[in-house]
Amino acid sequence: MKRTAVYPFTAIVGQEEMKLSLILNVINPALGGVLIKGEKGTAKSTAVRALAELLPPMAAVHGCRFHCDPHSSQLCDDCTAKLQAEGTLPEETINMRVVELPVSATEDRVVGTLDIEHAIKHGEKKFEPGILAQANRNILYVDEINLLDDHVVDVLLDAAAMGVNTVEREGVSYSHPARFVLVGTMNPEEGDIRPQLLDRFGLSVVVTGEHDPLQRVEVIKRRLAYENDAESFIAGYKEAQEELAEKIIAAGKLLPEVTIDDKLLETVAKLSVELGVDGHRADITVIKTALTLAAFNGRKQANLDDLKEAAKLVLPHRMRRRPFEEGELDWNKVESFLAAEA
Amino acid sequence: MLKNNLYPFTAVVGQEEAKKALLIALVNRRAGGLLIGGAKGTAKSVLARSVQSLIGAQKLLTLPLNVTEDMLFGSIDLEAAVTLGEKRFSPGILARATDNILYIDEANLLRQELLTAALDANSAGINNVERDGISCSHEVRTTIIATMNPEEGTLPGHILDRFGMYADMQALQDIGQRVEVIQRALAYSSNTLAFCEQFAEETADLAAKVQAARELLPQVEVSDAMLMLAAQLCSQAFCAGHRAEIYLLEAVRAIAAMAGRAYVLPKDVEEAAQFVLPHRMRKPPEQQPEEQEQQDDNQNEEENEQDNEDNPDDDNNDEDNEDNQLPPPPPPLDNGDDDEDDDASDDEDEDDESDEDEQQQEHNNSNLAPEEQLADIDKSFHLPKMLLDLGKDRNVRRGSGKRSVTKTDLKQGRYVRAEQPKSKVTDLAFDATIRAAAPYQRLREDNGCALNIKEEDLRQKVREKRIGNTFLFAVDASGSMGARERMRAVKGAIFYMLQEAYQKRDRVGMIAFRRDKADMLLPITRSVDLAQKRLAEMPTGGKTPLADGLALSLQTLAMMNKRDSELEPILIVVTDGRANAVHEGEKDPVAAAISIAEKIAKAKITSVVIDTESDFIKLGLAKKVAAAMQANYYTLQKLSKENIIHIVRNLN
Numbered sequence: 001m002k003r004t005a006v007y008p009f010t011a012i013v014g015q016e017e018m019k020l021s022l023i024l025n026v027i028n029p030a031l032g033g034v035l036i037k038g039e040k041g042t043a044k045s046t047a048v049r050a051l052a053e054l055l056p057p058m059a060a061v062h063g064c065r066f067h068c069d070p071h072s073s074q075l076c077d078d079c080t081a082k083l084q085a086e087g088t089l090p091e092e093t094i095n096m097r098v099v100e101l102p103v104s105a106t107e108d109r110v111v112g113t114l115d116i117e118h119a120i121k122h123g124e125k126k127f128e129p130g131i132l133a134q135a136n137r138n139i140l141y142v143d144e145i146n147l148l149d150d151h152v153v154d155v156l157l158d159a160a161a162m163g164v165n166t167v168e169r170e171g172v173s174y175s176h177p178a179r180f181v182l183v184g185t186m187n188p189e190e191g192d193i194r195p196q197l198l199d200r201f202g203l204s205v206v207v208t209g210e211h212d213p214l215q216r217v218e219v220i221k222r223r224l225a226y227e228n229d230a231e232s233f234i235a236g237y238k239e240a241q242e243e244l245a246e247k248i249i250a251a252g253k254l255l256p257e258v259t260i261d262d263k264l265l266e267t268v269a270k271l272s273v274e275l276g277v278d279g280h281r282a283d284i285t286v287i288k289t290a291l292t293l294a295a296f297n298g299r300k301q302a303n304l305d306d307l308k309e310a311a312k313l314v315l316p317h318r319m320r321r322r323p324f325e326e327g328e329l330d331w332n333k334v335e336s337f338l339a340a341e342a
Numbered sequence: 343m344l345k346n347n348l349y350p351f352t353a354v355v356g357q358e359e360a361k362k363a364l365l366i367a368l369v370n371r372r373a374g375g376l377l378i379g380g381a382k383g384t385a386k387s388v389l390a391r392s393v394q395s396l397i398g399a400q401k402l403l404t405l406p407l408n409v410t411e412d413m414l415f416g417s418i419d420l421e422a423a424v425t426l427g428e429k430r431f432s433p434g435i436l437a438r439a440t441d442n443i444l445y446i447d448e449a450n451l452l453r454q455e456l457l458t459a460a461l462d463a464n465s466a467g468i469n470n471v472e473r474d475g476i477s478c479s480h481e482v483r484t485t486i487i488a489t490m491n492p493e494e495g496t497l498p499g500h501i502l503d504r505f506g507m508y509a510d511m512q513a514l515q516d517i518g519q520r521v522e523v524i525q526r527a528l529a530y531s532s533n534t535l536a537f538c539e540q541f542a543e544e545t546a547d548l549a550a551k552v553q554a555a556r557e558l559l560p561q562v563e564v565s566d567a568m569l570m571l572a573a574q575l576c577s578q579a580f581c582a583g584h585r586a587e588i589y590l591l592e593a594v595r596a597i598a599a600m601a602g603r604a605y606v607l608p609k610d611v612e613e614a615a616q617f618v619l620p621h622r623m624r625k626p627p628e629q630q631p632e633e634q635e636q637q638d639d640n641q642n643e644e645e646n647e648q649d650n651e652d653n654p655d656d657d658n659n660d661e662d663n664e665d666n667q668l669p670p671p672p673p674p675l676d677n678g679d680d681d682e683d684d685d686a687s688d689d690e691d692e693d694d695e696s697d698e699d700e701q702q703q704e705h706n707n708s709n710l711a712p713e714e715q716l717a718d719i720d721k722s723f724h725l726p727k728m729l730l731d732l733g734k735d736r737n738v739r740r741g742s743g744k745r746s747v748t749k750t751d752l753k754q755g756r757y758v759r760a761e762q763p764k765s766k767v768t769d770l771a772f773d774a775t776i777r778a779a780a781p782y783q784r785l786r787e788d789n790g791c792a793l794n795i796k797e798e799d800l801r802q803k804v805r806e807k808r809i810g811n812t813f814l815f816a817v818d819a820s821g822s823m824g825a826r827e828r829m830r831a832v833k834g835a836i837f838y839m840l841q842e843a844y845q846k847r848d849r850v851g852m853i854a855f856r857r858d859k860a861d862m863l864l865p866i867t868r869s870v871d872l873a874q875k876r877l878a879e880m881p882t883g884g885k886t887p888l889a890d891g892l893a894l895s896l897q898t899l900a901m902m903n904k905r906d907s908e909l910e911p912i913l914i915v916v917t918d919g920r921a922n923a924v925h926e927g928e929k930d931p932v933a934a935a936i937s938i939a940e941k942i943a944k945a946k947i948t949s950v951v952i953d954t955e956s957d958f959i960k961l962g963l964a965k966k967v968a969a970a971m972q973a974n975y976y977t978l979q980k981l982s983k984e985n986i987i988h989i990v991r992n993l994n
Contacts, residue, residue, distance in 0.1 A: 030531050073347055073534070073535060074347055107408055107756060107757070108757065111406075111408045113773075114772065114773050114776075116772045116776075119420070119772075119773075119776050119792075119793065120776065120791050120792065120793045120795070121791050121792055121793075122792045123420070123421060123424030123425060123780070123783070123792030123793055124420075124421055124792075125420055125421065146868075151407075151756040154407045154408075154448070154451045155406070155407055155408045157407075157448060157451070158406055158407050158408070158447060158448065161387050161447060161448075162387060162391060162447075164404075166404045166406040166408075167406065167408060168405070168406055168408065168409040168410070168413040168414070168435060169408050169409060169410040169413055169757075170410055170412070170413075170757075170771075170772070170773035171412060171413070171417065171420060171432075171773040171776075171777065172413075173413060173435075175404070189867075189872065190867070190868075191867055191868030192868060195382070195493050196382060196448070196491055196493065199382040199383060256532060262521070262525075265521045265524050265525065266517060266521050268524065269517045269520035269521050269524065270517055272520065273515055273517065273520070278381045278382050278383055278384075278513065279381055279382050279383020279384045279385075279513045280383050280384065280385065280513055280514070280520065280523045280524075280527075281382065281383035282383070283520055283523065283524050284523070284524050284527045284528070287524050287528065288528070288531075291528075
């Protein structure tokens with residue numbers, strides 16, 4: 001099947017925070033994904049789908065249903081058995097990809113279930129992997145995530161918590177690695193997202209339509225040009241796309257070498273206590289994001305500016321402590337706090 | 343799978359109480375397992391899963407939220423049935439968990455009947471299976487460790503009781519410790535194996551200690567004096583039944599065994615009490631050890647009792663009713679001190695906030711037309727039973743869970759079990775069908791497949807969907823309601839209903855009627871946030887077009903019903919009934935309102951009228967409207983004592 005043309009990521013006008021947060025998650029899948037909130041028509045879905053083109057190649061076990069990382073110790077049962085039996089795993093290079101979870105998906109399709117055909121033909125139980133299996137080591141994209149059925153959200157939470165999908169249903173008992181970058185988009189006017197799910201997102205951004213008339217004109221122009229002749233429009237961005245893709249790969253390689261001063265860790269801890277955010281996930285994610293930002297900018301040392309930028313992406317959705325308390329982040333408070341710490 | 347990569351138990355910073363409780367649970371199965379509660383991101387799951395490193399050859403089995411009944415209890419062995427034509431039992435999780443540890447993440451999201459069944463089977467020690475043509479029973483002997491985040495609603499009291507111990511996890515507040523948490527998290531994710539190696543020795547030592555304690559356990563004896571102390575503590579905590587004593591004593595023995603003693607000291611009993619009693623004791627909130635800050639800290643004992651009297655039938659189950667008649671709360675245990683300090687400061691904070699609110703409100707009022715007012719939300723509105731966190735007030739949330747669990751005919755919702763189809767099969771339960779067909783395969787002709795399925799094998803899926811209710815508020819925002827205190831109280835009441843709706847993920851809509859018309863302030867939505875904003879912004883003033891308000895409500899609900907007949911909406915009308923906005927051609931605005939109220943009754947819409955009339959001379963018009971609507975009728979004053987949940991539940 002020929003792949004349908006995708007609007008190039010680099011051709012999206014403005015929306016810098018959204019683009020940055022997506023890129024950071026590609027560089028460092030351990031950040032915990034991003035929730036993109038915004039009204040209709042703010043290029044949310046376009047951006048996520050466009051991201052597919054920029055995803056880096058990765059090593060995977062050849063033929064594995066969960067594309068296990070052959071160099072990791074976190075392998076599925078099949079790969080573990082194979083490694084024990086043969087001492088080595090066949091390797092292939094595949095591209096990280098975007099796996100979509102439609103809002104209408106049923107639980108059995110999400111977590112996987114009994115392979116019915118196999119059961120009828122052979123009278124044996126076999127596990128048929130679901131979307132979470134496809135999503136392992138990939139990006140799991142849920143459009144309108146706030147409209148997802150409660151029980152599907154529950155199983156997502158279950159898997160996201162520890163990166164393992166445990167299935168005990170319809171006669172099959174199975175578990176496999178399910179580590180994915182969760183990317184969700186939502187229009188807040190269509191309903192809330194559950195607090196437990198909200199917390200699973202490492203980063204969050206709010207997108208709004210461009211207000212600058214010149215920018216708006218640019219949006220329209222590019223859209224028209226794309227619709228008019230997608231092929232040559234895409235060709236026009238080829239260079240920019242390649243450049244960004246290379247930058248992402250380079251940042252991924254640099255990331256393990258990036259360090260951060262202990263003093264900055266303390267700053268983050270104090271900030272979290274000061275703001276009263278729940279738990280420790282905020283602290284950890286701010287630091288990881290700051291490290292990734294430094295890597296993206298080609299630096300081996302994360303600094304206070306990285307921290308500040310990271311805080312902007314990590315903290316806002318963690319401010320709400322109770323239903324109905326205004327959970328808004330007072331950014332001035334953060335700025336003055338960080339200025340005092342500097 | 344993946345077990346060597348788990349974050350090590352000994353690498354978790356702080357959280358000494360939860361760690362101790364886990365060790366007790368591991369050392370002595372009879373201590374009844376452990377429920378860990380706490381806010382998100384406090385390493386609950388990390389800690390619970392890390393016990394794998396302490397239990398040697400035992401396994402930590404996960405009971406996932408997606409579990410189906412056949413997998414929990416066990417079912418027919420498909421392969422044996424097909425190939426051998428034999429009915430054999432294929433063990434479920436309960437069987438597999440025997441002599442292992444069973445872990446349930448987010449237990450409050452698991453279907454409650456499954457959770458109860460698992461806990462009951464374990465405490466009875468037996469699982470009786472009667473399903474899919476299999477009849478058998480087997481021993482169940484496991485330790486259940488569960489976590490939950492009470493943010494989305496805690497577990498009902500009768501389920502809490504079934505856990506031997508409860509431990510709370512809070513985020514660390516010490517900066518040094520927080521930095522340590524970050525450093526370890528980074529080290530763990532950058533080089534997992536090296537990180538685990540670093541803690542391997544410490545972990546092995548602890549595992550050995552657990553093993554030694556298990557071996558010593560049978561020799562640990564509890565003296566009569568210690569028995570007496572345990573009984574006293576339980577009776578001071580007013581625990582229902584005698585489960586508490588048993589769990590307490592077993593936990594005590596585990597603590598002694600871990601200390602390498604074959605005898606028990608008073609401090610062991612006190613230590614065990616802090617895990618065994620908090621979730622089953624009844625005490626005033628300010629002494630709750632696991633209390634979390636709440637908006638109604640100033641709630642006092644008197645209200646507690648009063649509420650118990652007011653809502654004798656708040657609960658469905660017998661055991662719960664016993665709780666309601668309990669005498670006043672006991673004196674505090676030794677570990678309540680810190681929390682009292684916290685409470686004091688919380689109260690201060692709250693006062694500050696309400697000052698700000700008032701200032702804000704005055705500011706807002708200055709932007710409005712002279713006859714309009716903007717009442718703020720009376721957050722101190724007394725519905726003390728509505729804010730329930732674990733331990734805070736066990737009576738209330740019980741039986742809650744998500745609101746209506748509905749069996750649904752649509753192919754949506756969670757597949758819970760299979761049944762014999764009553765008519766044509768519309769939603770085939772493949773697994774159950776195959777299980778039903780399996781035993782007969784040797785007798786049926788070969789069709790080229792391993793399985794030959796006949797019509798009588800077909801099974802239908804039974805699905806369950808948790809649907810929230812839909813509440814439409816029709817609020818009188820006229821001048822007569824505008825007396826500031828009254829509107830504050832009204833907003834307060836609605837605010838709390840919205841808060842309840844938030845936890846249950848109900849849908850809400852809001853209509854306001856004032857001057858000469860009714861406005862849809864908020865179309866029906868799941869965004870309770872938005873509802874709250876609109877509520878805060880709702881100005882009052884002008885005449886009372888009650889008939890318009892009711893007409894718009896009727897129209898909205900009728901439309902909604904057309905779209906989705908599965909939802910049963912509830913209309914809540916808040917008014918003083920003093921309709922006085924006259925349209926052309928109408929004479930009596932009250933009669934007009936009553937005529938529409940009758941239509942609402944005819945449309946069989948469940949409704950509630952909350953009468954806000956508080957003037958000295960009462961006209962009782964709202965009551966008349968309520969009668970015409972066949973609505974449940976409450977006065978605002980009564981409401982402040984009554985429990986709104988109670989009202990709402992009575993509707994279901």
